[in-house]
Amino acid sequence: MHCRWYIIKKAEETLGPFFADRPELHKAFELCVDHSLTVEEFDRSWTATIETYQVQDNETLTSLWDKRMYWVPAYFMYCFFPFLQSTQRSEGFNAILKRYVRPGNSLLQFAKQYIALQQKILGSELQQEANTTLKQPKLLTYLPMERQMSKTYTNKIFNK
Incomplete structure (x- = not known):
């Protein structure tokens, strides 16, 4: 799996005692x-750290190096991924879904509860869009990008 959260979680299981x-x-x-602000800076720093502490033979660190473009911020810091890491959205939705659906529910009950949840989410989104239409957010800089984002996002997201 190529998810920053998952890669770090798995590495911490091995590296926790090693780093302790x-x-x-x-x-x-x-x-x-x-x-590290750039890929080059990360590469130099990683190499220096590995050499300084003589840990070239650590399999977990070698594996992390091989997957670095998936979890090291320097590799994707200039890409725009608004607000959520990859697993955060599905885990959040799963937590909400568990409030609506019980393990003992029939397939029909599950479908009805799922539809009710979708309608609640859609209603919330429509309410946010209506609030955005009625009340423009306060701009802090008046830069063109800020003005564009105030028209693109709902007030709730824009003010995050």
């Missing part, structure tokens, strides 16, 4: 990943 014995390496690793 090497706090300086853990700090250097986090600095490398979270504070």
Whole structure:
């Protein structure tokens, strides 16, 4: 799976104890990943960290290096992915769905509850769109991009 959240979660299972014995390496690793602004900076920092702490043979770190373009922010920081990481949306919807549907429900009950949930979500979206139409958000900079976004997004999303 090529999801940042999943890759990091799996790596932490192995690297947690490994880093616990090497706090300086853990700090250097986090600095490398979270504070590299370019791919080149990340590559240099990663290589230096691996060499400094002599961990070239660590299979988890090697695997992370191989998958770096999927989880290292420097590789996708200039791409626009508004507001959610890939699993966050489905997990959020699953949590809402569980409030409406019970494990013992029949297929017919499931379908009815699912439709009711869809109508509630659609009603909420329509309400947000209506609120946006009636009340324009306050602009902070008056830059063309801000003005464009105020017309593209609902007020709720625009004000996030």
